Amino acid sequence: MATEQGATEYGVTGGGPVLALFAHPDDTEFVCGGTLALWAEAGRQLVFGFCTDGSKGSADAAMTSARLVTMRQEEQRAAARALGCNECVFLPYEDAMLEPTLALRRDLTRLIRRYTPEIVVCFDPAVYYTDGYIQHPDHRASGEAALAAVYPAARDRLTFSELLAEGLEPHNTREVWLTSPAQPNRWVDIGATLDRKIAAMQLHTSQTGDGARVATILRARAAQEGAAQGLAAAESFHVITFAF
Numbered sequence: 198m199a200t201e202q203g204a205t206e207y208g209v210t211g212g213g214p215v216l217a218l219f220a221h222p223d224d225t226e227f228v229c230g231g232t233l234a235l236w237a238e239a240g241r242q243l244v245f246g247f248c249t250d251g252s253k254g255s256a257d258a259a260m261t262s263a264r265l266v267t268m269r270q271e272e273q274r275a276a277a278r279a280l281g282c283n284e285c286v287f288l289p290y291e292d293a294m295l296e297p298t299l300a301l302r303r304d305l306t307r308l309i310r311r312y313t314p315e316i317v318v319c320f321d322p323a324v325y326y327t328d329g330y331i332q333h334p335d336h337r338a339s340g341e342a343a344l345a346a347v348y349p350a351a352r353d354r355l356t357f358s359e360l361l362a363e364g365l366e367p368h369n370t371r372e373v374w375l376t377s378p379a380q381p382n383r384w385v386d387i388g389a390t391l392d393r394k395i396a397a398m399q400l401h402t403s404q405t406g407d408g409a410r411v412a413t414i415l416r417a418r419a420a421q422e423g424a425a426q427g428l429a430a431a432e433s434f435h436v437i438t439f440a441f
């Protein structure tokens with residue numbers, strides 16, 4: 198399975214923690230749940246961080262934002278456990294209003310220094326659309342803030358020096374895996390974990406209803422992402438490996 202120096206097709210071989218930094222509860226499962234499950238099976242610690250409160254994700258006229266936030270966090274914790282992740286961190290930024298502010302960058306830097314990941318997974322911050330899809334602005338904003346937190350903020354001692362007072366030392370992340378990439382350079386075969394990914398996604402019942410439609414969507418997406426590589430089911434990424 199080795200594809201390049203010291204690497205496997207699904208990441209560096211150090212076996213260190215993986216920190217997934219995304220915009221909304223359910224993003225992790227939808228875009229990279231198969232790969233996250235593979236990492237957990239390989240013994241890596243998984244931590245999921247979510248920037249927004251998920252308070253807008255409902256078309257139900259009887260739903261309130263406060264109730265939705267609680268529901269979605271409970272759904273997310275269950276979905277994370279289904280993938281092998283026992284720790285979710287929810288930041289309180291308002292759903293649909295996310296901006297890549299310095300405050301968000303500091304909050305994500307805090308998580309990177311606290312959990313010292315070998316791999317950070319986040320959205321590609323590029324403005325990205327296809328014939329049938331527009332990347333959510335919260336996704337772009339979370340990706341931009343996460344990249345800036347990885348480099349240079351988490352690395353540089355004098356940046357956000359208030360974090361030192363919290364006992365959080367600088368940290369160098371080894372790899373960044375951008376999901377929903379405009380220009381993928383890595384494909385992970387998720388044939389072994391696609392069913393777990395679907396089952397985890399279906400735990401987000403406030404978002405997926407009975408779950409049948411999302412299963413169809415995820416199977417089609419996995420087939421589409423794998424097609425060019427001759428894989429029946431894949432997730433695609435743009436992987437950045439730091440030289441330092």
Ligand SMILES: [Zn+2]
Nearest residue numbers: 220221224333
């Ligand atoms: Zn999202």
